[in-house]
Amino acid sequence: MKYKNIVGETYSWLFPGGTPATSTDKEPVVTYSQTGIYDVTLIVDRGSQVDTLVKPGYITVNGPVGMDPVGKKDIAVFPNPSDGKFTVIADGIYDVAVTDITGIVLFTATGNRGARNFNLDLSSGYYFVTIQNGRKRITERLVIK
Numbered sequence: 001m002k003y004k005n006i007v008g009e010t011y012s013w014l015f016p017g018g019t020p021a022t023s024t025d026k027e028p029v030v031t032y033s034q035t036g037i038y039d040v041t042l043i044v045d046r047g048s049q050v051d052t053l054v055k056p057g058y059i060t061v062n063g064p065v066g067m068d069p070v071g072k073k074d075i076a077v078f079p080n081p082s083d084g085k086f087t088v089i090a091d092g093i094y095d096v097a098v099t100d101i102t103g104i105v106l107f108t109a110t111g112n113r114g115a116r117n118f119n120l121d122l123s124s125g126y127y128f129v130t131i132q133n134g135r136k137r138i139t140e141r142l143v144i145k
Contacts, residue, residue, distance in 0.1 A: 014041040018059075032061045075136060077129050081143035085119045086129075094133035098142070101126050 013023040017038050018030040032038065038059040044051045076089045088096055088111060098107040098120065106127070107120055122144045130139045 008047055010045045012043040012045070014039075014043075015059075030059075032059070035061050037061075075131050075133065075138050077131070077140040077142060080140070081145050083145055084122050085117070086142065087115050087117050088129070088131055089115045090131050090133045092133045094131055097130045098122075099128045099130070101128075 011024055011026055013025070013028050013030075015021055015023070015028075015030045015038065017034065017036065018032050020028070020030065023030070037057045038061070040055045040058040042053045042055075044053075075091075075094070076087075078087055078089075080086070088094070090111060090113075092113055094111045096107075096109045096111060096116070096118075097105055098118075099105050106122070107118075109116070109118070124144050127142045127144060128139050129142045130137065
């Protein structure tokens with residue numbers, strides 16, 4: 001839900017079941033650890049006027065939350081965020097490439113069926129891990145702490 005910010009407005013969001021469960025940010029980011037249907041409440045205080053909007057069942061979380069577990073998806077990268085140590089899981093023979101946000105390739109490797117662990121010396125920031133096995137190709141954002 002987007003709202004125009006008027007000077008002096010304050011926002012109070014309620015996200016039962018979410019993390020965080022409450023927020024005063026204009027556009028909060030909320031995560032859910034369980035599948036389900038969740039309500040959202042927004043209270044906007046304009047000093048002399050308070051409006052409340054309740055959206056029952058506004059958020060639906062389907063299937064696994066976060067990264068798909070092994071067996072549900074045949075390519076995975078975890079943990080994320082990472083300290084530079086991460087694992088790639090894929091079926092068959094697969095190629096791995098790590099690039100920075102400008103697209104420069106920093107590392108490449110080949111894996112063979114199952115898990116392969118990596119320990120890269122990367123500065124804190126955002127990177128992309130691309131895994132390709134046959135015609136399947138995914139790119140996951142990797143956050144290095």
